[in-house]
Amino acid sequence: MTVKTEDLLSEITEALYQKKAVLLTGSTGVGKTYLAKRISEQLSKSEYSCFPSSEDQRVNVEIISCHNSVTYEDVVGGISADTESGKMTFEYKDKILLETVIKAAEDYKKGKGSKYVLIMDDLQRNDVSTLVGDAINAIGSEGKETKLYLNSGSVIMVPPNFYVIGTYNSTEAGAIALSSDLMRKFYVREILSDIEYITEDSEAENAVYYDKVRSLVFNYLDMQYRISTYDQNRYFLGHGYFSGDNVALKIRYQLIPILKQYISEGILDRAASESVRLLEAACIKTKTATPKISKKSSFSEYKNGVTATRFIAEDSTRKCSSVPIENLVGRIIDQKLLSDDQIKNAILFNKKVCYREVEVGGVTYLATLIANNIQHNKIRRSGKSDGRCLYNGGTILVDDSEHYFTGGFHPKDYVKAACWENTESYKLGESFGGNLVLFRIVWQYYQALINAYSQYLKNTSSDEDKKKLLEYIKNEWESFLSDFKKIEPKSVNKTGRTDSDWKQEEAGYNQEANEKVRKRIAKLSVLWSNPGDVITVEDGSKIILEGVDNEMSDSIYKEYQEAMETLGIKQMILQGPPGTSKTYSAKAFLKYMAHNCSDEELADIQIADYFNEDKYCAKLFKGKGEPDVAWDIVQFHPSYGYEDFIRGIKVSTKPGSDTILYETVNKVLGNIAELAKKHKKTKFFLIIDEINRANLATVFGELIYGLEYRTEPVATPYSVNNNNRISMPDNLYIIGTMNTADKSIGGIDYAIRRRFLFFEQLPDVKVIKTYKSEKGTTQEELNEQASKLFEYVEKVFEEDYLSPEYRKEDVQIGHTYFLVDSKDKLMKRFEYQIIPILKEYYKDGIISFDVSDATDGFNGFLNCIAGKINMTSQREVIEKIFNDLIA
Known part of the structure; x- marks a missing residue:
């Protein structure tokens, strides 16, 4: 810990002790949640105690993730729906805020030196005044015992050993401002990005990369953001991204995707693309210097260091x-x-x-x-x-x-x-x-x-x-x-x-x-x-000197594994435009992790029954022993919610009758998390297809926090088996796939992005040229024709045709549309898939060009996209254009 960080902790801890409420604000990656936890630890010192002589100086920490679906009833108290013996029950319950206050008051009356800290994470996601409501006076009691009068008529004593720490991400788009009345209750401390919080060595690799990224952002900030110091600080990525070892990996798989998103959203000028590319190249070159945590070498590190x-x-x-x-x-x-x-x-x-x-x-x-x-x-x-x-x-x-x-x-x-x-x-x-x-x-x-x-x-x-x-x-x-x-x-x-x-x-x-x-x-x-x-x-x-492909340098799947294990980030997203094998690659990665297993073996380790703990997959039914890897898959969509993914109430009917049964149960993530806790030798993977199609802040809820702070239980609105806590075990991994052509990717805020690694899946003509090449000359010739068609389609996404609001890498049609085993199939793909997608792009303004009357070659192809050639009545013309393109 650097001197600057120690000074900051001392300052804020003293303020928290005096004011009883601290609000940490700042951009993404400046360590707000990290500091909140460290400040809580500092309170264990007797000097910050109401009863210094007490032997019990424990700090009890509770965390509320203030995502946009959390309500007053989830935080303070209210009528809660639950289930018991198959029936719905409704009763008033104190929730996490009041529960914590009451426990703190009980210890205070007994003269204990224990403290209770409520961390309210990501306050910008919700209207805090509504969220806290009549319990607002529990925040910031200035070191005095105060009375909390609730609308229900209850009066609760708020003791001086109860503290609130809020975090507020000012970078997040659509952040909900805190009212001035609420702000006055906090000691507000803005955390600005500063490399001295993590290193005092200006020549350290962390500091060098920090300066590079900071200069890149400042030099290419759009003018509307550059003139405002506030906006500059919003978009300077926090020093937390540069902490620890393996900073090149963090930049490549976390920061560079954010910088590219900045460019897509117009925060950075498009001219920044070349600088981002060079930064990425620099990270790739230094990648070999990073320690690798993966399966051991076939040769057990034989004869290292021979010069x-x-x-x-x-x-x-x-x-x-x-x-x-x-x-x-x-x-x-x-x-x-x-x-x-x-x-x-x-x-x-x-x-x-x-x-x-x-x-x-x-x-x-x-x-x-x-x-x-x-x-x-x-x-x-x-x-x-x-x-x-x-x-x-x-x-x-x-x-x-x-x-x-x-x-x-x-x-x-x-x-x-x-x-x-x-x-x-x-x-x-x-x-x-x-x-x-x-x-x-x-x-x-x-x-x-x-x-x-x-x-x-x-x-x-x-x-x-x-x-x-x-x-x-x-x-x-x-x-x-x-x-x-x-x-x-x-x-x-x-x-x-x-x-x-x-x-x-x-x-x-x-x-x-x-x-x-x-x-x-x-x-x-x-x-x-x-x-x-x-x-x-x-x-x-x-x-x-560098390798050339998956056979020469380590496979891309090994790279995924090493990045996750080395950085300790167990969530990744494969992102790319349509047709770049994202879901296929996710499953191929699982096969790699399962020792290059076959498709049949992969099917045998998919979870089939979450409630049969001893035989939850086919491999166990076949008596082949505990799998090293187990997995499941789910697809997100716009109506997908928290109750579909984490926990919710299941409605069913009693067998043989019309009686309706209600049961509070774990859902997809809750189920696989519980299974992973019971089988710690197995690595569990959950593939989330089209992860950006749902509102992630709502769907993940409090588990946004749990993704980063593994094994720490967080409170949920629902109780399963009389337990309203849930945690993410270390042996559970998440693989998301994301279509970058979908505008909903802008809805992934930076707090969520920081908890994922991003790997690009880009269109690759090499995949087309080598597709089933072992079948001989006929297939190789077909692959050449498909490659020529791919190159003409790629041309549509060059600068002359692509709207400046889009990056080619985000929208270009991928190689999977061109993987065929007959010319007839390639023609059908061209007619019924490729042209329709490009027509949508043309209508949406992603691509644009001047039309002509041409009905041959590339110009005829453009006229198909623009709708000048009728796809139903002019099929012979379309076939001629197709043959011209692949000739």
């Missing part, structure tokens, strides 16, 4: 040392430029690197660079059980299974006539040297990189940076191959010398040649650089 210098230096001169081989493999694993599977396939289990086989008792045992326990015990140099083991190098864990390296590096052996692609020279009984093993590891490493980049560029030919990087990798490999072929031990003159003498001299020359090989490997720039490092090319230009 080029260490690779040269660590050379045991004892016979059959495997140290150089292990160090080279360790470096490739540690670099993480190749995926674990690529390392296994290209190096560890590749016959082109090393191959051994031996027959024992009629059974042929074979192994590659490494061998498992059975192979290790059977493959011996003499082929006999008492022979020396060939796999006598160090060990490596591969997928939790121990493997042994070949002890194949003979420092004084050197293979002079190497057949570069022949593996037969590795069969039992033939001499080999470590120089060839090292060469073949490097060879397969570079080939794996070249293949991955080449495959990527087949589908993304416009990526000039990757082209330069691929060219550099190819050139470096060719240069290494040329130099390696030239490395030969010096010739030995055998004439007139004993065998012992010339063999000793030959061994020395061989050892020198092996050292030259290692030194040449140590000069490879790509091998000894890390992802994100800058490599300088011979012409002076610079390129960044």
Whole structure:
């Protein structure tokens, strides 16, 4: 905690003790709720006690989330509807405010030093005067015992050990102002965004990023906001976003989506788009520096920290040392430029690197660079059980299974006539040297990189940076191959010398040649650089070393997992325009989390029965054990409410009669939360499809607070099993999908946004080009036609046609509309899905253009969108336009 934060806490705690009510105001992310909780903790000191000598100085905290569906009856008291024995009951109940006041009064009368704090979170969401009503005098009693007169005729004593802390987000659109009478009851403290609250080091990464974002917002604020200091402070994103480690991840997945929303809403000028893009690129480049919390490596972090210098230096001169081989493999694993599977396939289990086989008792045992326990015990140099083991190098864990390296590096052996692609020279009984093993590891490493980049560029030919990087990798490999072929031990003159003498001299020359090989490997720039490092090319230009796709760099699903686990934010939203596979990707992420399970296995772990705790999914019914992952899905819509999602009253009929039964029950989120609490070893996921279609503040209610402060119970208007508290367990995750073309995304306020991570799902032509490509030439040709159609549709969203009020990334039609297995289906998609959506965009002013009389090619396509071509009577014209576009 910084000095500035400590001073702030001391100031506000003293004010709360004196005034009994504090209001914390400020923009999103300045830590209002965090401070409210910390201030409550400060009250435990005896100096802030009515009875300092009391042994009981506990602080009891209650929280009200003041969302717009909370009423006086939920906060103060009133007639509440409940259920009992299947019947509706109506009775007066004191609610959280009065309950807390009464408990505080009881302790005060007993001389206890305990304190009671009521945190009223997000006051801007509700009309507080109406919400509190006649209980308004409970707020801010100035340290005195006061009487609270209620309209019901009740008189309640408000003791001096009762405190109220309110938070008010001034950034939120539509914030309801507090009345002047109410404001006077609070000590009002505005919290301005200031990096000194979280770090005193101006050069820290947090401070550097904070300055970048603050400058970006100020420089591009629309003029109407820039002239007002109040508006500037509203839209400067709070220092809380920059706290802790992994600030680059927070910026990428929380702040950048907000900045893009600022641009969409006209708060920032559209010219800010390029600066936001550069900021995002900077965060991606530093991503590799962030600690990763994910499933362990296939190789259990084998040989971390091998450098080029260490690779040269660590050379045991004892016979059959495997140290150089292990160090080279360790470096490739540690670099993480190749995926674990690529390392296994290209190096560890590749016959082109090393191959051994031996027959024992009629059974042929074979192994590659490494061998498992059975192979290790059977493959011996003499082929006999008492022979020396060939796999006598160090060990490596591969997928939790121990493997042994070949002890194949003979420092004084050197293979002079190497057949570069022949593996037969590795069969039992033939001499080999470590120089060839090292060469073949490097060879397969570079080939794996070249293949991955080449495959990527087949589908993304416009990526000039990757082209330069691929060219550099190819050139470096060719240069290494040329130099390696030239490395030969010096010739030995055998004439007139004993065998012992010339063999000793030959061994020395061989050892020198092996050292030259290692030194040449140590000069490879790509091998000894890390992802994100800058490599300088011979012409002076610079390129960044980075992976290319899901196979090379870690999959996007692993990125989702790491971002959530690293930041401790267990809610994410996949956002993008229509047709970008958002729901599909949500389920694909679940399959990844369930160890890349099949569609059938995914169906088996969907929750089918919330009330059968032991067999809530098909996998349990099949007796296959507790699942690592369980999930369910719900879709939001405009009429979806709190009672549909959290808790509510269920109405049903008694079986065999017309009797109506009423029961207070948990709903979707309440049910899955309760199930997750009882099965803590399982990760539970709730997919919320079209999450932005409902009013999130209303639907989530008090659980907005619970999303951030996991495991803390919060009060709800309904009681289930005589408990009106609910909490979100740590093993419950939420995945939302959001259509960015839907204008309702503006209804997601910044307080809710701060509790979610946002991952963009954008239109991607690569998906179209590779769709079912394994089916052969016919499908590949169809994919090319679909890709051409996609490119023409994409053109409609370029600057010449797109309204300046919209971002291309938010509205462009996605790739799923173009994934087909026949030309006829592509035509139908074009006619019945693509054109109708674009016609709606045209009517709504999202796209606009001048029309003509053209009935062919791209101009004819525009006329279809503008409605100049009749979709019913001119189908032949539409078909001609379609064929023109894909030709």
